[in-house]
Amino acid sequence: xxxxxxxxxxxxxxxxxxxxxxxxxxxxxxxxxxxxxxxxxxxxxxxxxxxxxxxxxxxxxxxxxxxxxxxxxxxxxxxxxxxxxxxxxxxxxxxxxxxxxxxxxxxxxxxxxxxxxxxxxxxxxxxxxxxxxxxxxxxxxxxxxxxxxxxxxxxxxxxxxxxxxxxxxxxxxxxxxxxxxxxxxxxxxxxxxxxxxxxxxxxxxxxxxxxxxxxxxxxxxxxxxxxxxxxxxxxxxxxxxxxxxxxxxxxxxxxxxxxxxxxxxxxxxxxxxxxxxxxxxxxxxxxxxxxxxxxxxxxxxxxxxxxxxxxxxxxxxxxxxxxxxxxxxxxxxxxxxxxxxxxxxxxxxxxxxxxxxxxxxxxxxxxxx
Amino acid sequence: xxxxxxxxxxxxxxxxxxxxxxxxxxxxxxxxxxxxxxxxxxxxxxxxxxxxxxxxxxxxxxxxxxxxxxxxxxxxxxxxxxxxxxxxxxxxxxxxxxxxxxxxxxxxxxxxxxxxxxxxxxxxxxxxxxxxxxxxxxxxxxxxxxxxxxxxxxxxxxxxxxxxxxxxxxxxxxxxxxxxxxxxxxxxxxxxxxxxxxxxxxxxxxxxxxxxxxxxxxxxxxxxxxxxxxxxxxxxxxxxxxxxxxxxxxxxxxxxxxxx
Numbered sequence: 001x002x003x004x005x006x007x008x009x010x011x012x013x014x015x016x017x018x019x020x021x022x023x024x025x026x027x028x029x030x031x032x033x034x035x036x037x038x039x040x041x042x043x044x045x046x047x048x049x050x051x052x053x054x055x056x057x058x059x060x061x062x063x064x065x066x067x068x069x070x071x072x073x074x075x076x077x078x079x080x081x082x083x084x085x086x087x088x089x090x091x092x093x094x095x096x097x098x099x100x101x102x103x104x105x106x107x108x109x110x111x112x113x114x115x116x117x118x119x120x121x122x123x124x125x126x127x128x129x130x131x132x133x134x135x136x137x138x139x140x141x142x143x144x145x146x147x148x149x150x151x152x153x154x155x156x157x158x159x160x161x162x163x164x165x166x167x168x169x170x171x172x173x174x175x176x177x178x179x180x181x182x183x184x185x186x187x188x189x190x191x192x193x194x195x196x197x198x199x200x201x202x203x204x205x206x207x208x209x210x211x212x213x214x215x216x217x218x219x220x221x222x223x224x225x226x227x228x229x230x231x232x233x234x235x236x237x238x239x240x241x242x243x244x245x246x247x248x249x250x251x252x253x254x255x256x257x258x259x260x261x262x263x264x265x266x267x268x269x270x271x272x273x274x275x276x277x278x279x280x281x282x283x284x285x286x287x288x289x290x291x292x293x294x295x296x297x298x299x300x301x302x303x304x305x306x307x308x309x310x311x312x313x314x315x316x317x318x319x320x321x322x323x324x325x326x327x328x329x330x331x332x333x334x335x336x337x338x339x340x341x342x343x344x345x346x347x348x349x350x351x352x353x354x355x356x357x358x359x360x361x362x363x364x365x366x367x368x369x
Numbered sequence: 370x371x372x373x374x375x376x377x378x379x380x381x382x383x384x385x386x387x388x389x390x391x392x393x394x395x396x397x398x399x400x401x402x403x404x405x406x407x408x409x410x411x412x413x414x415x416x417x418x419x420x421x422x423x424x425x426x427x428x429x430x431x432x433x434x435x436x437x438x439x440x441x442x443x444x445x446x447x448x449x450x451x452x453x454x455x456x457x458x459x460x461x462x463x464x465x466x467x468x469x470x471x472x473x474x475x476x477x478x479x480x481x482x483x484x485x486x487x488x489x490x491x492x493x494x495x496x497x498x499x500x501x502x503x504x505x506x507x508x509x510x511x512x513x514x515x516x517x518x519x520x521x522x523x524x525x526x527x528x529x530x531x532x533x534x535x536x537x538x539x540x541x542x543x544x545x546x547x548x549x550x551x552x553x554x555x556x557x558x559x560x561x562x563x564x565x566x567x568x569x570x571x572x573x574x575x576x577x578x579x580x581x582x583x584x585x586x587x588x589x590x591x592x593x594x595x596x597x598x599x600x601x602x603x604x605x606x607x608x609x610x611x612x613x614x615x616x617x618x619x620x621x622x623x624x625x626x627x628x629x
Contacts, residue, residue: 004489026415058443101449102523102524102525102553104525104555104556104591105529105554105556105559107447107448107451107452107525108452108525109448135452136445136449137449137452137453151605160496166599174445175407175452177443177445178443179444204443204444204445204589204590205586205590206417206442206443206444207444207445209417209418210418220584221623231426236582236585236587239581239582246498246501248496248497248498248588249496249501249522249588249589249592250494250496250498250499250500250522250549250551250577250586250589250592251496251497251498251502251586252575252579252586252587252588253459253499253551253552253577253578253581253588253592254499254502254575254619256581257578257579257580258579258618259580259620260579260580261617266580269585269599270519271588271590272586278396301498301501301502301505302481303480303481303484303497303498304479304481332502332505333501334481334483335508353620354502354618354619354620355618355620363495
């Protein structure tokens with residue numbers, strides 16, 4: 001789950017991380033009492049909004065409304081701006097950096113901090129970034145903060161506040177099941193405060209069940225992807241026109257790759273997973289058909305989920321939906337013969353291998369089969 | 370698993386102690402199962418919200434090999450479990466994996482039995498059904514397996530690709546190794562580096578997700594290109610630089626094994 005800046009900041013505030021005063025608005029006339037002078041910031045789930053013109057200053061209420069009017073509805077890297085956040089303009093003394101992520105290789109949280117904030121951390125020289133793994137079972141010990149502050153060489157008052165932000169951010173990271181907490185810049189103001197200038201927060205989707213309060217947040221999904229998510233189906237819309245459905249994430253990715261090698265382009269990534277429940281298979285096909293592919297390419301490798309029970313679900317779904325979309329089916333594994341017979345009986349194009357199925361799908365699409 | 374030859378000595382389900390399933394006694398706790406039936410490994414199927422509890426119980430029960438099949442376990446639960454397992458000398462495989470199978474010996478997993486054949490190839494994979502596809506092609510082409518390890522599709526896993534490579538390098542029966550990777554993370558790049566320095570046996574690879582768009586989780590929690598990190602291109606390049614042939618199609622793996 002990704003969070004818009006203002007939503008992330010709400011959560012930051014709950015954990016005692018200082019944030020600037022701010023107000024959210026979805027219409028210019030909804031702006032009543034912004035903290036002036038302010039920055040008007042587009043709220044989108046994508047980076048680089050400043051460079052794209054999504055962050056602008058305003059001095060007065062009228063100006064705030066007019067600037068908000070310009071930013072609302074803007075398209076930033078394919079994301080439409082539906083809300084703006086009007087935030088107290090900080091008197092910036094210094095810009096710092098802080099993030100917590102999960103290091104997959106080390107299997108531990110990774111703390112990164114730098115006295116050089118406000119720019120992409122990838123552009124900061126490695127020796128100017130403090131990096132420390134924090135074993136989850138022990139958490140942040142005081143020595144970590146001591147060595148962090150020593151390396152960053154901050155004035156005492158700033159350092160103390162920085163340390164407190166690190167502790168609180170780590171607390172949030174663990175308790176909220178975050179994959180990413182990033183504050184860039186973490187602003188040291190001229191009047192001596194340390195405040196989160198920006199806020200990036202991503203929470204692990206697998207932990208959604210522990211955080212029901214975030215279930216209805218607007219996510220980075222197309223309407224069909226949202227529908228699939230609500231039904232518990234793994235479905236991603238892609239650029240191409242051939243609807244790919246398979247069982248298992250790796251196999252579905254491989255099927256898309258093979259299709260591309262054979263000159264086709266996948267329009268969907270639909271992973272049936274381990275299901276052979278005909279009702280679920282039908283739901284998956286309904287979604288697929290709504291995505292309006294020119295051909296459907298079905299690739300099933302049956303194991304514990306038997307090939308014939310998946311085929312039965314496919315048969316029922318296609319029969320009930322009376323779709324005209326041609327289906328190329330490759331089905332292998334446990335009870336393969338029955339599965340093939342079932343799919344043949346409903347007029348799908350049979351294929352023995354994935355390569356053959358991909359070639360056939362491309363041919364059927366161009367009317368050559 | 371029993372059909373494959375695995376000695377399943379006990380089941381554990383809290384509240385079901387005293388019952389029998391397929392002639393196997395069920396206990397309320399891991400400790401009882403270990404004490405009464407001398408179990409030395411465990412396979413976990415419990416739902417994600419309870420998987421951390423089950424894993425810690427298995428580790429605390431003194432088991433030295435724990436396979437976690439369950440998918441969608443929160444990352445932070447795995448951040449607790451994996452280092453803890455290591456500190457207790459326990460090897461964890463998974464989570465979000467099909468388990469492991471050693472044809473002719475035993476299986477702790479959910480892979481279909483009929484795919485496998487005894488042989489001299491070790492298989493390491495981040496995937497489930499894609500592994501079946503590749504193992505099936507290998508078996509049909511006459512390349513049997515010593516062991517097939519599904520290491521799992523999550524970002525935080527107990528046994529990494531490098532860990533598994535080290536085990537196969539050491540195993541005297543394994544003469545060749547197949548690595549099935551996918552987009553996301555840097556496991557394949559680390560594996561390639563390890564192969565260059567430490568692996569003497571021929572390795573063949575396949576990488577899924579060459580056409581995957583950035584920023585999207587492709588079914589597996591770990592299969593995501595973040596910024597310019599975790600692309601198939603980078604992984605294929607790393608393998609090539611380590612002298613590991615990478616199959617374009619899963620069905621090419623046996624041919625590359627023959628040539629390797």
